[in-house]
Amino acid sequence: MPRPRARALARGARDLSQARCLARGRADGARRSARRRDRLPVPAAAGVSRQAQRARAPRDHGGARRRAARRAARRPGRAHVGERLRPVPAVRRRPALDLVLYLRGKLNTGLSRALNAARRGPRVTPPPLEEVIQGGRTPLALSRLLEGRSNRERQAAVARYLGEHRIPFALQAFGSPVCENFSVDVGSGERVLVLVAHHDAVPGSPGANDNAAAVGILLNLLERLSVSPPTRLRVRFLFTAEEERGYLGARYYARAANLEELAGVLSLELCGIGDSVAIWDAAEETPFLGRVRSALEGIGLVRDATYHVVGRIPLFGSDHRAFAPEGVPAYGFTLVPSREAEALRQFVFSPMRSAFRHLIHRPVPFDTYHTARDAGATLEPAALALALRALEAIIAEVT
Incomplete structure (x- = not known):
């Protein structure tokens, strides 16, 4: 090989090696800068931890949110609590149940989307x-916080309400796009009594009663x-995401929670219509159910x-x-009209047998359930007041 050509090849190899080193150095520097940026102090908004703020920061077109969610997913043994993290039991998984609920959630949202579009x-x-x-701060006025908004807007509305009123809350982010549970x-x-309400709705429904x-x-x-907190009981207000897709938010929360401290769970569903x-x-008697x-x-x-x-209801469910x-005593909490009690019993316990009978008229409150007619005009202030009074009595009894 002619010597000039050999020298040229050697010089080219040297240049290529230097370019690779330079590229590696730049990549390493970028990673170090990102790590330093993650460690920078972030001004904390009221009620939101700094780590939660970073997870929700809108920079990088959602990339930062996805990275934060992945980091949280790699730490299944820890959960957000205010300004710190506390260890909790390892994540519990039930693959068969997960598959059933996933398919059920897909069917639920897909069917609702198609019917409401038609x-x-x-x-x-x-x-x-x-x-x-x-x-206003009445339950009816506060229901307008979510009614008619998209699920992303509903989620953001809950976070903004808690932040604007300086209510300290814990945030738990999961999934992609990022979904958020809020707890106070x-x-x-x-002992802890958990009261749950999901903040999402099915596609095409204003989601007032649901x-x-x-x-x-x-x-x-x-x-x-908050004016007079109980001294022997913690009441945890849990606002979950993605209930309509198979209780995803509640399942994610329950798998990482300390369940041993829970005295009981009540999931509020369809609480805006009815007098009972x-x-x-x-299905089984428990001390919590007795209280x-x-x-x-x-x-x-x-x-x-x-x-x-009533016992376990087929097909219908909640968080x-x-x-x-x-093994946690956990039940659904719903308001129903007394006049529809028998029709509701037949509808929820024999949904297939009574389906044809109710094609034209389903019993209240299922006549608007998951439909475009589930609007705020159907809500009854007396029903909301009864639910509030019942929950206050339950808290006092469990304390």
Whole structure:
């Protein structure tokens, strides 16, 4: 090989090696800069941990949010609590149940999307968020926080309400795009009563009774309870994401939670219409269920008249089912009209047999359930007030 050519090849190899070293150095420097940036102090908004803020920061077109969610997923043994992390039990997984709930969630949202697209109801225009946040604090007024908004907007509305009112909360992010659970503890003590309301809705539905009403009830109860917190019980207000897709938010929360401290769980679902309380999925008697009965009877409700306790309901479910398989006493909490009690019993316990009978008219509140007609105009202030009174009595009884 001619010497000039050999020298040229050697020089080219040297240049290539230097270029590779330079590229590696730049990549390493970028990684170090990213790590330093992650460690920089971030001004904390009211009620939001710095780590949670970084997870929700809008930079990098969502890339930072996805990276934060992946980092959290790699730490299944820790959970956000205010400004710090505390160790919790390792994640529990149930592959068969996960598959069933995943398929059920896909069917639920897909069917709702198709039916609501075919039978469009009157369009619900949500009020300006600022107007709702600074407006009335009744459960009915607070239900407007979510009604008619997309699931991303509903999630952001809950976070903004808690932040604007300086309510300290824990945030748990999961999935991609990032979904968020919010929890607020009120009171002190070793035992915890969990009250759950999911903040999402099915596609095409304004989601007033399912489940903006329940969120409004819990936000109002949170404010009332904060005035005089219980001293021997912590009440945890849990606002979950993705209930309609197979209780994803509640399952994610339950798998990383310390379940041993839970005295019981009540999941609020369809709480805006009716004059009687229904506690459902109560197949077995437990001390917690006994206290719930005592509380309801203590405010003058009569069993099988103005309150009902029923066993496991097929097909229909809610977030409490994320806790029940782990041995936690967990039940659904719903308001129903007394006049529809028998029709509802037939509908929920024999849905296939009664399907044709109810094609034209389903019993209230299922006539608007998962439809475009689930609007705020159907909510009853008296029902919201009854739910609030019943929950206050249950808290007092469990304390």
